[in-house]
Amino acid sequence: MTEYLTVEQMSDCLFSADNILILCHKNPDGDTVGSGAALCHALRALDKTAAVLCSDPIPPLFSYMEIPVYDGSFEPETVVGVDVASVQLFGANNGVPELASHVNYCIDHHAGNGGYADFTLLDSTAAATAELMVDVIAHMGAEITPLIADCLYTALSTDTGCFKFNNTTARTHMVAARLMEAGARMADLNKLLFETVAKERITAERMALDHLEYHMDGRCALIYLTREEIAESGVDPADLEDLTSLPLKIAGIHVGLTLRQTPTGSYRISIRTLGDVDACAIARRLGGGGHSRAAGCELEGNLDNTKNAILAEVEAVIRESQEGC
């Protein structure tokens, strides 16, 4: 059982600690890396030994955070999980499983946090862990330097789609204001994080748009990419995740479908819906799952069979919802 702490208590604990290892979650994103890096810089400014470690490579995109990566040069006395909701999410590489076998502190904003650490600072109303981290750092008495502001702005903006997602609150904007006053290089960061697309990603998007189909009187839009196209474009498959939001952006569309063929030939189907259509209900009929507005499943079969199968289930769920079943 974990013990839940306030921001002030967590700050006091970290202020008393030393030789601190900060662990990010696997498949690292802007929040885990940015909040972790910010904490590390703050602890070092307080003359502590601290470093960051992640099971997966930290994207080169984040190099401006000047992250002190753990290189084994000190024996961790204190282990802190940042933005990590469960032990499984620490990942299996870089010696992380051993180092994460006993986690002293956890700072997180995921409602489903398992409480794996001895002490946890959890606030699931925060749009990003950065919203908590800024207070933790300030309460330790460390300055929010321009570098720390850059790290936290990255965390905040990436977790909220640059203040566009529904998790954005008044507090999110208050923290953004504070970080900008502290010198966050908003313009450069926004260009880098939100206004830059790899050439290969643009090629893949062009291919997907060339396949754009409308179904159900223009209420459903479908795009797809075959494994040959994905290979030809040269795109990093991880870069295709946000392609799944494209079909639903089209005016009048209630169900957006994105089919991506895997290297083995099956199709991963991403289902995105507006509030009146249950994406998870559609996915479940085909052995998948997810949330009410974003769900997915994977089907074996050729493209035509896959399209027919998913479209039939979309139609069935829409019909049922209209019949009030």
Place this chain on the structure above:
Amino acid sequence: MTEYLTVEQMSDCLFSADNILILCHKNPDGDTVGSGAALCHALRALDKTAAVLCSDPIPPLFSYMEIPVYDGSFEPETVVGVDVASVQLFGANNGVPELASHVNYCIDHHAGNGGYADFTLLDSTAAATAELMVDVIAHMGAEITPLIADCLYTALSTDTGCFKFNNTTARTHMVAARLMEAGARMADLNKLLFETVAKERITAERMALDHLEYHMDGRCALIYLTREEIAESGVDPADLEDLTSLPLKIAGIHVGLTLRQTPTGSYRISIRTLGDVDACAIARRLGGGGHSRAAGCELEGNLDNTKNAILAEVEAVIRESQEGC
């Protein structure tokens, strides 16, 4: 000569006024409409007669603002220009020229404001007129209702690309926080304003991407749309404006070119550059103009000639800048 007022002075003046006509600028955007509508709702809540007028139709997209449009039912005693930088920008329709012949008050954030009104509240450090309007309304003693918050949030977010553009400041985020606390329906508004694209626009974008070309060792990207394609897609030409930002989003690109053929056959060329290349210098060589990062020109001639002409000038400017001329 206009007299410049503080927020408090402008509030006091409007509080003392009645039968107020609020004028937006032509080609109305979210800031002029949202700030104007917010002021109108606030004045009406203070039991004043007030209405909004624009020379051009207000986009149906903004219908949720419940804008009281001026219908001639009262004789304006007080005329207020909102987000209008010069008399020319009032436009020529809907009887606006007569009504704008004497403007009592102006509330604006454009540095180039001509000072055409008797009294002006101008702050060019504001990302949007909404940043001033929220204070004007509050100082009049009117409540920032959820409807007014929606209007001002629209103004603020559209003028900053949802807090992504370089004009965004700490104050912008502070105002956003205040509007969210006042009940702005951020999630619905963001979906409507930033996450919805017309089918015709997607079709045009697909066509443009099919023409994507790279030049100068991948440092220049070019897209184009012929008048036949624009007609075939059915897109509203106004909806193609933000297409001009697409080429520059591609990683490694320093010059993004967008060529759109006009109904008469000439090509409008939009030039977007990163900081090290002067877009205006390129445009000026072809009789155009603009700013250092965004400029444009228009050329007669067929597609190939036009492409060759603009690419030659891009190359010349890049070469000169490298030679330090």
